[in-house]
Amino acid sequence: MKLKDTLAKDSFNYGYLSKRIYKYIHPYLFRIILGLIIALPVGALDGVIAYALKPYMDEVLIKKNMFLAYLIPFGVVAFAALQGVLRYLNDYLTNWTGQKVTNDVKKALFNKLVHMDSKFYDENSSGIILTRYWSDPEAASKGILDNLKALMSSGIGAFALIGVMLYNSWKLALVGVVVLCIAFIPAAIIRKRIKNASNMTMKIGGNITTDFNETYSGNKIITAYNLSDYQYNKYAKEIHDSFDVNMSLVKRVAWMSPIMYTIASFGIAFVLAFGTYLVLSGQMTSGSLLSFVTSLLLLYKPVKTLGNTLTGLQTIFVALCRTFELFDIDAEIKSKENAVVINGIKDGVSLENVCFEYVENTPVLKNINLKASVGETVAIVGNSGGGKTTIANLIPRFYDVKSGSIKIDGIDIRDIELTSLRNNISVVFQDNFLFTGTIRENLLMGNFNATDEDLERVIKAAHLDEFLNEMPDGIDTEIGERGTSLSGGQRQRVAIARAMLKDSPIVILDEATSALDNKSEAIVQKALDNLMQNKTVFVIAHRLSTIKNADKIAVINEGELVELGTHDELLAREDGFYKRLYEMQFAKSSVVVAE
Numbered sequence: 001m002k003l004k005d006t007l008a009k010d011s012f013n014y015g016y017l018s019k020r021i022y023k024y025i026h027p028y029l030f031r032i033i034l035g036l037i038i039a040l041p042v043g044a045l046d047g048v049i050a051y052a053l054k055p056y057m058d059e060v061l062i063k064k065n066m067f068l069a070y071l072i073p074f075g076v077v078a079f080a081a082l083q084g085v086l087r088y089l090n091d092y093l094t095n096w097t098g099q100k101v102t103n104d105v106k107k108a109l110f111n112k113l114v115h116m117d118s119k120f121y122d123e124n125s126s127g128i129i130l131t132r133y134w135s136d137p138e139a140a141s142k143g144i145l146d147n148l149k150a151l152m153s154s155g156i157g158a159f160a161l162i163g164v165m166l167y168n169s170w171k172l173a174l175v176g177v178v179v180l181c182i183a184f185i186p187a188a189i190i191r192k193r194i195k196n197a198s199n200m201t202m203k204i205g206g207n208i209t210t211d212f213n214e215t216y217s218g219n220k221i222i223t224a225y226n227l228s229d230y231q232y233n234k235y236a237k238e239i240h241d242s243f244d245v246n247m248s249l250v251k252r253v254a255w256m257s258p259i260m261y262t263i264a265s266f267g268i269a270f271v272l273a274f275g276t277y278l279v280l281s282g283q284m285t286s287g288s289l290l291s292f293v294t295s296l297l298l299l300y301k302p303v304k305t306l307g308n309t310l311t312g313l314q315t316i317f318v319a320l321c322r323t324f325e326l327f328d329i330d331a332e333i334k335s336k337e338n339a340v341v342i343n344g345i346k347d348g349v350s351l352e353n354v355c356f357e358y359v360e361n362t363p364v365l366k367n368i369n370l371k372a373s374v375g376e377t378v379a380i381v382g383n384s385g386g387g388k389t390t391i392a393n394l395i396p397r398f399y400d401v402k403s404g405s406i407k408i409d410g411i412d413i414r415d416i417e418l419t420s421l422r423n424n425i426s427v428v429f430q431d432n433f434l435f436t437g438t439i440r441e442n443l444l445m446g447n448f449n450a451t452d453e454d455l456e457r458v459i460k461a462a463h464l465d466e467f468l469n470e471m472p473d474g475i476d477t478e479i480g481e482r483g484t485s486l487s488g489g490q491r492q493r494v495a496i497a498r499a500m501l502k503d504s505p506i507v508i509l510d511e512a513t514s515a516l517d518n519k520s521e522a523i524v525q526k527a528l529d530n531l532m533q534n535k536t537v538f539v540i541a542h543r544l545s546t547i548k549n550a551d552k553i554a555v556i557n558e559g560e561l562v563e564l565g566t567h568d569e570l571l572a573r574e575d576g577f578y579k580r581l582y583e584m585q586f587a588k589s590s591v592v593v594a595e
């Protein structure tokens with residue numbers, strides 16, 4: 001599933017969104033509601049002050065009521081102090097719940113991500129994944145509560161002020177409310193624009209993150225091929241694009257506030273004129289007008305916040321919707337219900353009429369039939385791009401076959417419980433990935449229950465001991481991100497030791513094609529031989545010694561199994577594929593590489 005195909009189709013389907021968010025907020029519902037209730041009086045202060053102006057003007061200033069003269073200022077301070085306490089509680093509660101919800105959503109998404117299959121990672125760049133799985137949920141779940149809070153307190157603020165206005169003069173208030181409604185029309189218009197711009201920003205954000213990742217991982221190539229300028233220009237272009245998208249959003253959205261203000265100013269002008277007339281003709285006290293006009297002026301702030309909140313909420317709904325779409329993406333490769341748990345193998349691993357393609361209508365494997373009986377080693381050789389690694393990818397189900405089947409002891413691997421399938425297979429890739437951390441941590445990933453004796457044994461068998469003895473911290477040496485501080489051969493041997501520690505009955509090896517020097521080559525070879533002992537092995541072989549020692553050699557050419565037999569049998573075939581391959585690759589160098 002390509003992430004770029006999931007771009008917030010239901011952003012304004014509020015019923016759908018609230019149903020889905022409910023699942024994440026309901027554990028914290030009590031605190032959320034409490035927070036929102038606390039927000040109510042916080043918004044009401046302006047209304048209270050405006051309300052107090054009428055008695056202050058009419059009773060204190062005009063009628064000289066001294067009791068109220070003392071009470072009103074005191075009341076205002078007391079209310080403000082209460083409001084301060086509530087504001088603190090409200091901030092605390094909203095942050096607490098906001099972060100809890102965000103964390104839950106992020107954890108759930110990360111859990112999805114670590115269970116995704118290879119196809120998902122083939123189709124989506126690292127940057128897009130990072131943006132979608134980090135920024136969107138962050139923006140969405142934190143923003144939604146912040147905005148709800150603002151919505152509540154501004155809403156109640158506006159409500160209180162309108163109440164004061166109504167109390168002072170319903171006629172004038174009517175004018176104010178009508179103008180207010182008109183002022184909100186633009187907010188409804190810009191929804192779609194916000195969605196499109198937000199989707200664009202997200203895509204560009206993804207590309208920018210990918211630029212950073214590639215600059216990191218590809219730094220040697222960038223240096224070697226003088227690609228610094230090229231990489232810089234790519235980045236500069238993305239930044240420029242993001243500027244364009246942001247500015248187009250600003251252009252399309254920023255007119256909203258000024259228009260709202262202009263409409264509102266008409267309201268104020270009218271109210272002033274009409275209010276003066278009402279006071280002069282004795283239909284309204286000057287206190288009422290003062291209180292009314294103050295309410296109207298104070299109404300600006302909550303209305304402006306409401307406007308911003310509505311725009312903000314729309315951006316958040318888009319992010320929220322994109323987040324929920326991620327929850328709907330499922331790995332295609334998963335365990336069936338009632339899948340069989342296997343523990344070891346008795347008969348062997350067989351590929352039966354296996355066909356496969358990564359991209360539709362581009363067959364990569366064509367009708368492959370191949371079996372490794374228990375304890376046997378099958379070497380897979382053939383032209384580059386012929387499909388050897390692909391065969392290795394299919395056995396642990398990184399991908400599923402298009403037709404045909406792969407069976408372990410006669411059971412289709414699609415009927416085997418995934419964890420148990422993968423527990424029974426150790427894989428050593430062409431290019432092995434090591435994690436940031438120590439060598440010990442990396443080895444233990446093969447088997448977290450391994451004892452120190454186990455570790456010692458595999459370190460010896462993988463010929464890592466000599467090298468580890470030279471390291472200052474031995475097995476606890478930090479190896480840097482992706483194991484950058486190790487040599488190619490050392491990384492490979494750590495990977496081999498990790499596979500040995502896993503000690504699975506099936507071993508899949510994709511021998512590195514990169515030439516190691518003869519000494520390292522010989523050491524790696526010995527390590528591999530130890531790994532393959534007494535296992536059922538598929539080895540994609542580039543070294544003559546591995547090939548010769550195999551029980552069977554399968555020659556794959558352009559996705560087809562063209563020859564199958566032992567080294568001697570296949571060499572005996574006049575004009576056979578293997579014979580030609582052997583002559584091209586090994587005949588000259590066999591003295592150096594073999595044995």
Ligand SMILES: Nc1ncnc2c1ncn2[C@@H]1O[C@H](COP(=O)(O)OP(=O)(O)OP(=O)(O)O)[C@@H](O)[C@H]1O
Nearest residue numbers: 122358359364382383384385386387388389390391
């Ligand atoms: N993830 C992928 N998505 C699409 N096509 C792919 C993918 N991986 C490999 N291919 C294509 O599948 C074909 C077989 O690739 P594969 O890696 O199996 O070759 P190989 O025999 O292992 O080659 P080599 O000896 O060079 O490692 C190639 O044409 C390759 O371009």
Ligand SMILES: [Mg+2]
Nearest residue numbers: 388389430510
């Ligand atoms: Mg390969």
